[in-house]
Amino acid sequence: MLTPIGNQPIEKTPTFRDAAYQAIKQAILAGKIEPGQPLVEERLATMLQISRTPVREALAILEHEGLIAPIYRRGLFVCKLSREQVIELFTANEAVEPFLARRAAFYATLEQLAALDLAIAEGEAGVESGDIAGFLRSGRLFHAGVGMAADNPTLAQFVERNEERVDLFLMSYGKAVDAEMMSASNREHRAIYRAIVERDPDAAARLATYHSQSSRERFAALANDGSDL
C-alpha cells in the first residue's frame, strides 16, 4: 500500500472507483468481455449499480495499464496486441524474471513458498481439466508469487501486468494453447520452485531464464503457424 507520507499504512479507501477497477479488470481477465466488443460505460455502470463517473476513472486506469484502449469518441476496447507486441512483453519478462527468481531464493518466507506450491498445483489442475483461463491465472499467481518472494513489489507488479496482457492475448486465441505447452510450462514452474526451496539462487535464475526464453519461443512458434495470428 502506497502512502503519501513515509510508509505508515493508511486506511483503505472504499471508493466505487477501486471496486469498479477490480471488477472490470477481473471481468476482462476472465474473458467475460468479448474482445472486439466495446466496453460501454453506461452498461458497466448499471451492472455495478453505480454512476458513470467512478467507472470512467477505473477505465482510465485500465487504459493506462494497457489492458484496454480507446478510439476517440467511439469507445474503449479490450486490447488486441500484435504478435510483435506480445513478444516484446515476453522479452521484458526475460529481463526481470531471473533477477526475481534469484532474489526469491534468498528471501522467500515459508508462507510465500506455500503460496507458490499452491499456484503450481492449481496450474496442474487447470491442465487436467483443460481450463485454459484457470491455467493462465495460476501462471500469473506463480510469477506474482516469485515477485513477492523476491521482496520487490515494484518488479513483481511489473511482471504481473505483463503476464496479464500476454494472457489476455492468449485467451482470445485459446484454441492455440495446447495441453503439451501448458504442462511444459508447469514443469518449468515446478523446477524454479524447487530451486527456490533449496535456496539455490544460481539455479533459480538459470531456470527462470530458461523458462522465460522457452515461453517466448513456444509463443513465437505458435504465432508463426497460427492461422490468424
Next chain:
Amino acid sequence: MLTPIGNQPIEKTPTFRDAAYQAIKQAILAGKIEPGQPLVEERLATMLQISRTPVREALAILEHEGLIAPIYRRGLFVCKLSREQVIELFTANEAVEPFLARRAAFYATLEQLAALDLAIAEGEAGVESGDIAGFLRSGRLFHAGVGMAADNPTLAQFVERNEERVDLFLMSYGKAVDAEMMSASNREHRAIYRAIVERDPDAAARLATYHSQSSRERFAALANDGSDL
C-alpha cells in the same frame, strides 16, 4: 501508441484528461508543487481552465503510477517515499538497465544515439549551472533514450517511471545531491553511451550494471548520514 485492434496507429485523442495528466505530471516533476501540500482538484481545474472531471481522471492515473497518493476524503499528496522504497526502485532498475544497455548496443539507430548524446550534454550543463531539476531530467532522458534504443517500449517506460519517482524523492531533498555525485553519474552515462556507440553489448551491460549499483550505493550512503532522510 497503444491500439485496440492490432497495431495500426490511431488518431491521437485530444482529451482534456490527457492534457491535464501531462500538465500535472510535469508540474510535479518540475517541483512546482510543494511536497506535503495537497493537490486540490478545484485549484488544478481552474488553473487548466477545465472542470474537475478530467482533472480527477488524470489524478487517478498519477495515483496509479505512484507519483501521488490519497488520504481518504482528505486529499491527494505528492508521494514521499521512504528510504527503503527508493532503494527498491533502484534495485528494480538494476535488474533492467543492463538488459536494456546490451540491447541498445545492438539496435540503436543514429538518431537515438544523437538523442543520448544530447541528454548527456544537457546533464553536464545541469551540473555546471547547479540546476538539480535539470540534471535529474536529463538523467531520465538518458535512461529513457537507452530504453527506446533497446527497442522495448515496455521496459523503457518501466525504467522511466521508476526514475521519475526516485527523482521526485531526490528533489525534495535537493540539498543532499552534491555536484560530485552528479558529475560521477554523468561520467557513467557517457561511458555507457560510448559502449553503445561502439556496438559493444558486453561493455554496455557491464557499465550499466556498474552505474545502477553505484547509483544505489551513492543514494544509500547519502541516506545513511542524511539528517532527515
Next chain:
DNA sequence: CCGGCTATTATTGTATACACACGTACAACG
C-alpha cells in the same frame, strides 16, 4: 435492388450539482 443522403440514436467527453466527511473555530461547561 442498391447507393447516397438525411434524421435519429447511442455513446462518449465535459460540466455542474449534490451529498458526505473531515478539520477548525468557538462557545459552553466542568
Next chain:
DNA sequence: CGTTGTACGTGTGTATACAATAATAGCCGG
C-alpha cells in the same frame, strides 16, 4: 484552564445534466 460539543467551511466522492460526434436506420432516387 482544560475539555467537549457543535456549527461551519472546505474539499472529496458520486450522480446527473449537457454537448458533440460517430454509428445506424430510414428514405429517396437511380
